[in-house]
Amino acid sequence: MPDTFLTELYCSATGDTLPRDRLLNLSPAGKPILCRYDLEGIRGAVDRDQVAARPPGMWRWAELLPLPLTQSPVTLGEGDTPLLPAARLGRELGLPKLWVKDESGNPTGSFKARGLSAAVTMATHLGAEAFAIPSAGNAGGALAAYSARAGKPCHVFVPADTPVITQQEVIAYGGNLVRVEGLINDCGKVVAARREALGAFDVSTLKEPYRIEGKKTMGLELAQQLGWRLPDVIVYPTGGGTGLIGMHKAFAELAGLGWIDSDKRPRFVSVQSTGCAPVVRAFEAGAQHAVPWENATTRAYGLRVPGAVGDFLMLAALRETNGTAVAVDDEALLADMLVLGQLEGINACPEGGACVTAVRALKEQGWLSADDEIVIFNTGAGTKYLETLPPLPTETIKPI
Amino acid sequence: MPDTFLTELYCSATGDTLPRDRLLNLSPAGKPILCRYDLEGIRGAVDRDQVAARPPGMWRWAELLPLPLTQSPVTLGEGDTPLLPAARLGRELGLPKLWVKDESGNPTGSFKARGLSAAVTMATHLGAEAFAIPSAGNAGGALAAYSARAGKPCHVFVPADTPVITQQEVIAYGGNLVRVEGLINDCGKVVAARREALGAFDVSTLKEPYRIEGKKTMGLELAQQLGWRLPDVIVYPTGGGTGLIGMHKAFAELAGLGWIDSDKRPRFVSVQSTGCAPVVRAFEAGAQHAVPWENATTRAYGLRVPGAVGDFLMLAALRETNGTAVAVDDEALLADMLVLGQLEGINACPEGGACVTAVRALKEQGWLSADDEIVIFNTGAGTKYLETLPPLPTETIKPI
Numbered sequence: 001m002p003d004t005f006l007t008e009l010y011c012s013a014t015g016d017t018l019p020r021d022r023l024l025n026l027s028p029a030g031k032p033i034l035c036r037y038d039l040e041g042i043r044g045a046v047d048r049d050q051v052a053a054r055p056p057g058m059w060r061w062a063e064l065l066p067l068p069l070t071q072s073p074v075t076l077g078e079g080d081t082p083l084l085p086a087a088r089l090g091r092e093l094g095l096p097k098l099w100v101k102d103e104s105g106n107p108t109g110s111f112k113a114r115g116l117s118a119a120v121t122m123a124t125h126l127g128a129e130a131f132a133i134p135s136a137g138n139a140g141g142a143l144a145a146y147s148a149r150a151g152k153p154c155h156v157f158v159p160a161d162t163p164v165i166t167q168q169e170v171i172a173y174g175g176n177l178v179r180v181e182g183l184i185n186d187c188g189k190v191v192a193a194r195r196e197a198l199g200a201f202d203v204s205t206l207k208e209p210y211r212i213e214g215k216k217t218m219g220l221e222l223a224q225q226l227g228w229r230l231p232d233v234i235v236y237p238t239g240g241g242t243g244l245i246g247m248h249k250a251f252a253e254l255a256g257l258g259w260i261d262s263d264k265r266p267r268f269v270s271v272q273s274t275g276c277a278p279v280v281r282a283f284e285a286g287a288q289h290a291v292p293w294e295n296a297t298t299r300a301y302g303l304r305v306p307g308a309v310g311d312f313l314m315l316a317a318l319r320e321t322n323g324t325a326v327a328v329d330d331e332a333l334l335a336d337m338l339v340l341g342q343l344e345g346i347n348a349c350p351e352g353g354a355c356v357t358a359v360r361a362l363k364e365q366g367w368l369s370a371d372d373e374i375v376i377f378n379t380g381a382g383t384k385y386l387e388t389l390p391p392l393p394t395e396t397i398k399p400i
Numbered sequence: 401m402p403d404t405f406l407t408e409l410y411c412s413a414t415g416d417t418l419p420r421d422r423l424l425n426l427s428p429a430g431k432p433i434l435c436r437y438d439l440e441g442i443r444g445a446v447d448r449d450q451v452a453a454r455p456p457g458m459w460r461w462a463e464l465l466p467l468p469l470t471q472s473p474v475t476l477g478e479g480d481t482p483l484l485p486a487a488r489l490g491r492e493l494g495l496p497k498l499w500v501k502d503e504s505g506n507p508t509g510s511f512k513a514r515g516l517s518a519a520v521t522m523a524t525h526l527g528a529e530a531f532a533i534p535s536a537g538n539a540g541g542a543l544a545a546y547s548a549r550a551g552k553p554c555h556v557f558v559p560a561d562t563p564v565i566t567q568q569e570v571i572a573y574g575g576n577l578v579r580v581e582g583l584i585n586d587c588g589k590v591v592a593a594r595r596e597a598l599g600a601f602d603v604s605t606l607k608e609p610y611r612i613e614g615k616k617t618m619g620l621e622l623a624q625q626l627g628w629r630l631p632d633v634i635v636y637p638t639g640g641g642t643g644l645i646g647m648h649k650a651f652a653e654l655a656g657l658g659w660i661d662s663d664k665r666p667r668f669v670s671v672q673s674t675g676c677a678p679v680v681r682a683f684e685a686g687a688q689h690a691v692p693w694e695n696a697t698t699r700a701y702g703l704r705v706p707g708a709v710g711d712f713l714m715l716a717a718l719r720e721t722n723g724t725a726v727a728v729d730d731e732a733l734l735a736d737m738l739v740l741g742q743l744e745g746i747n748a749c750p751e752g753g754a755c756v757t758a759v760r761a762l763k764e765q766g767w768l769s770a771d772d773e774i775v776i777f778n779t780g781a782g783t784k785y786l787e788t789l790p791p792l793p794t795e796t797i798k799p800i
Contacts (some may be wrong), residue, residue, distance in 0.1 A: 055625075056456045056480050074743055077482025077502065080456050088551060102477065105505040108747055109783055149745030151488060160796055168786040171794065176740035182799035189800055225455075253465060342574035345476055345549030347508055383509055383783050386568040394571065396560055399582035400589055 001045050003068040005038045009209055012313060020066075023126045025207050031309050033067050033209040034203030034249070039256040048259045052224055056080035056216040058114055064253060066122055066213055073121040074150045076107035078114050079217050083225040083375070089356070093363055097373040099231070100340070101222060103380060104347040108169065110380030111218065112142035115242060118214030119203045120146040130154060132200035136239060137166045137301040138161045138380050143203060144175030155198055156188035162301060165384045183296055184239075185306050206310040207242035212246040219247030222375060230266050233323075233368065235359055235376040237351035238270040238279055239305035241314040243377070243391050248317040266375075268323035270314060271351075271358040273298035276306060277327035279314055284325070288312050299330050300350035302379065324367060328357040334389075336360070337382060350385055352378030401445050403468040405438045409609055412713060420466075423606050432710050433609040434649070435466050439656040447658045452624055456480035458514055458617040464653060466522055466613055473521040474550045477569040478514050479617050483625040487698045488743045489756070493763055498775040499631070500740070501622060503780060504747040508569065511618065513540035515642060519603045520613030522671055530554065532600035534587030536639060537566045537701040538780050543603060544575030557587035559675030562701060565784045583696055584639075585706050605640035605711040612646045619650030622775060623660050630666050633723075633768065635759055635776040637668040637751035638679055641714040643777070648717040666775075668713060668723035671751075671758040673698035677727035678707060679714055684725070684788035689710050699730050700750035702779065724753035724767060727736070728757040734789075736760070737782060750785055752778030 009018040011027035012034050018024060029032050042063045054060035058079025062069055081103050090098035099169065103111035110339035116139065120131065129153040135144045140156035147154035156170045160179040170177045180187045188204055195202050205211060223230055230251060236244045248268065255262035272280050276296035292307035308314070318325055337353030340346045362368040409418040411427035412434050418424060420435075427433050442463045451552060454460035458479025459467075467473055481503050490498035503511035516539065520531065531545045531554040542557035554635035556570045562581040570577045580587045588604055595602050623630055630651060636644045648668065655662035672680050676696035682689065692707035708714070720724055730750075737753030740746045755776035762768040 053453050057482065075482060077505065080480070082457070082477025082507075102507075105477065105507060107482075107502075107505060107745075109509070109781065145741070145745040145747065147745075148742055165783060165786050167794065168789065169747075169783060172738060172741045172782060172786060172789070173745060174738075179794055179796040180799055181796065184629075187800035190797070193800055245517045331410055337438060338572060338574075339546070341572045342548055345545040345547075345573060347545065347569075381509060381781075381783070382572060383565060383781070386565050386572060389568065389572070394567065394577045394579055396579040396581065397590070399586035400593055 002041065005042050005063050006035055006066045007038045008036050009033050010036060023128055023201055024209060025202055032206040035209055035213055037064060037253065039253060040100040043257055048228060058117070058214065061220050062216055064220065065118065066210055067125060074124060075115065075117055076113065076145060076149060078106050078117050079250060080221060081105055083222065084344065084346065086344050089339065092343065094358060094370055095359065095363060095368060095372065095374060096370060097247055097385055099374055099375045100344065100346055101218065102346055102378045104349070104378055108138070108142045108145045109384060110138035110142065111215065111243060112138040114214035114217055115211030116146045116203070117289055118210045119208055120150050122210040123201050123203065123208070124150050124152065128201035130198060130200040131203050132191045132195045132198055133157070133203050134184050134191050136184045136304050137162055140175070141166055141169040141173065143174035144170045144383050147175060148173045157190050159183055159187065163384055163387060165387065178205060183304060183306060204243050205308070212242050212249065215243045216246035216250035218243060219250030220254065223254055228260050230260060230264055231373040231375045232266060233269060233372050233374045234266045235269040235271060235355045235374060237300070237303055237354050237355055237377065237379055237397065238272060238314060239302045240308045241310050242278070244268055244270060244317055245310055245313045265321050268318050268321045269358060269362065270318055270325040271354045272325065272327050273300050273303045273333065273354065274327045274329045276304050278307060279311060280325040280327040282311065282315055283318055288315060300333055300354050302351045303354065326358040326361055328361065332357045340378065341382065346380050348379055348382045349380040351380065402441065403470055405442050405463050406435055406466045408436050408437045409433050410436060413549065423528055423601055424609060425602055432606040432713065435609055435613055437464060437653065439653060443657055447595045450626060453544060457616065458517070458648045461617055461620050464620065465518065466610055467525060471525060473517065473548055474511065474524060475517055476545060476549060478506050478517050480621060481505055483622065484744065484746065486744050489739065492743065493760060494770055495759065495763060495768060495772065495774060496770060499775045500744065500746055500778055501618065501775055502746055502778045504778060508538070508542045509784060510538035510542065511615065511643060512538040514614035514617055515611030516542040516546045516603070518610045519608055520550050522610040523601050523603065523608070523657065524550050524552065530598060530600040531603050532595045532598055533557070533603050534584050534591050535741065536584045536704050538564055539598035540575070541566055541569040541573065544570045544573035547575060549572045555600055557584055557590050563784055563787060565787065583704060583706060585692070605642050605708070609731045612642050612649070615651035616646035618643055619647030620654065623654055628660055630660060630664055631773040631775045632666060633669060633772050633774045634666045635669040635671060635755045635774060637700070637703055637754050637777065637779055638672060638714060639702045641679070641710050644668055644670060644717055645710055645713045665721050667722045668718050669758060669762065670718055670725040671754045672725065672727050672728045673700050673703045673754065674729045675703050676706060679711060679797045680725040680727045682711065682715055683718055688715060700733055700754050702751045703754065726758040726761060728754050732757045740778065741782065746778055748778050748782045749780040751780065
């Protein structure tokens with residue numbers, strides 16, 4: 001068996017091939033770089049039941065991941081999160097076939113663990129000595145944890161008003177935290193300006209080739225958990241959009257392998273906040289690219305991404321799958337975060353709540369029907385955001 | 401195949417048999433009730449490789465759990481947490497065979513999910529309509545989540561100075577929270593006084609028969625993850641002690657099944673805080689029972705348990721395995737919580753840090769040696785405790 005089934009890297013815009021033996025950020029065209037695999041070779045080497053029987057964690061999809069098979073990943077046990085039926089919520093919404101893919105149990109409490117495990121693994125494999133990242137919230141903590149696991153320093157740049165817990169966790173893992181009085185795009189500019197002096201490799205979303213490979217494992221798992229078939233609809237909160245683009249890629253690879261029926265693809269729904277909805281605006285305008293959002297503001301911090309380098313890939317995935325894009329407001333999404341907890345017991349983050357709000361709206365519009373099998377993503381633990389809730393009612397008593 | 405391999409319930413002190421068709425708290429002798437299984441029957445029905453190949457989660461150990469096999473558990477995907485090598489920390493400590501069983505990825509971010517999934521499942525199965533619990537921290541959030549998942553109300557009684565996040569999460573899951581100006585034992589008294597009026601079943605630690613059955617799955621997983629063998633030493637933070645007693649029971653069951661070598665048992669180490677160390681004091685005194693600790697105080701909130709109904713079972717497990725008990729101080733355990741994060745990338749809680757401190761001390765004393773294979777437990781996510789840390793240094797800059 002070869003040491004890897006990764007055959008090449010290529011520019012997502014031009015298709016030009018790029019070398020896979022060195023650290024790379026964006027392509028010469030300034031666009032995300034993607035991985036291509038030898039699916040024929042994988043099909044001859046392993047079958048889906050073998051992959052399913054391996055011990056849990058996203059690295060059991062080794063043949064579909066970029067690390068040579070003889071190497072050890074930088075891992076904290078990420079992946080294989082539960083796919084939970086949401087029967088009570090489904091009844092309330094009139095959608096009996098509703099599921100929640102619950103990412104809150106990943107290391108560091110969010111889906112960011114998958115992407116950063118892959119990125120730190122590959123960058124370490126290719127010689128990086130330190131890392132830098134802009135983060136709206138969860139990515140910073142995840143990078144700090146995986147950098148610690150790799151024994152390398154990291155530098156995390158966050159908006160100064162990011163939830164305090166997401167700042168503290170960076171430092172708890174030994175990362176260097178810098179608070180920027182601005183948004184994630186401002187943080188990205190600081191990373192670009194400082195990374196050389198820091199000797200740090202930039203692991204910004206879609207500005208290196210491998211975070212998306214980690215994120216795509218959400219789609220691989222979903223197919224397996226449903227018995228090697230796909231749902232009708234996937235509702236996904238999109239900031240940078242790596243997960244959505246990654247799952248779209250995953251389904252194409254699974255179809256290429258013959259591990260799922262190649263015809264059916266879920267309709268993707270991109271969920272954003274009305275306070276920052278560049279992809280929704282571009283989708284509705286029929287545009288190929290999104291114009292950066294001015295004065296972005298939302299308490300779903302993961303959605304506070306005014307402009308994303310992978311915007312055109314998100315928009316293409318929505319259109320290719322007959323999907324759509326929905327903006328929901330903060331009050332509604334925070335209320336639905338609590339609905340997910342109170343009806344289903346799920347440790348929901350604001351972005352997970354936003355998906356519920358979007359589903360509610362799409363059902364009312366008739367875009368979703370009771371026949372649809374729907375998977376919404378709870379992308380992280382609500383625990384980090386409880387500080388953003390108003391004081392909640394309680395009773396205090398003396399001991400008896 | 402029979403519908404269950406649970407043959408009987410029995411009093412842990414007298415051995416008297418009790419009926420398994422109804423809701424029970426303590427035995428007539430006032431002691432914990434335990435479950436016994438038909439190991440011979442299980443051996444004929446399933447083998448360990450079949451259990452290992454099932455989809456992840458603690459309920460795949462169905463034959464060794466109390467719920468009838470045809471029934472569905474109340475589950476959020478708990479269990480199958482990673483067993484992580486701790487190579488960098490091991491080098492620092494001179495203990496090259498060091499592992500961390502990392503429970504932080506469970507639903508609600510702690511090992512309490514296992515016990516409460518089992519308890520809420522069984523109580524619901526046997527007719528309970530509501531739940532009540534005293535909690536030093538994580539158990540309350542876990543009960544609230546599983547009660548929500550079961551569609552039942554719950555009442556959670558916590559010390560008023562419990563970390564704010566652990567209080568907020570109870571309410572976020574729709575639980576009724578009451579803050580008591582006292583310790584967990586005071587909360588327990590309030591539960592006993594109010595449960596009848598509330599119509600609630602008391603799911604206090606070891607005061608019903610099934611939380612321990614959920615907790616024992618940590619031991620079942622550990623054996624499987626190590627290739628059906630056991631480590632030399634298990635270092636475990638003990639408040640109520642259910643996990644330690646549960647794993648001791650699990651290893652006996654695995655040996656009875658012939659799924660592990662029956663001779664070797666890990667030496668158990670009970671870790672407590674110098675501010676609340678009733679088990680350590682009783683162990684050192686050679687006592688069978690622990691005297692309740694006066695004026696308990698520690699920032700490892702899960703260890704702030706002055707008296708535990710299962711104290712005699714913990715002490716027996718320590719002695720039967722040639723184990724020991726260690727008290728560590730708060731400053732050291734909080735520092736080691738950060739060491740776990742900074743050297744290994746683990747989302748460590750104070751109780752996980754306490755295990756590192758205990759290992760450090762036992763190595764210095766010569767009780768542990770470089771030959772020992774050691775598993776320490778990180779029982780929950782540190783995220784909930786970041787508020788207890790002092791403000792950490794950071795830099796704030798203007799955008800560029």
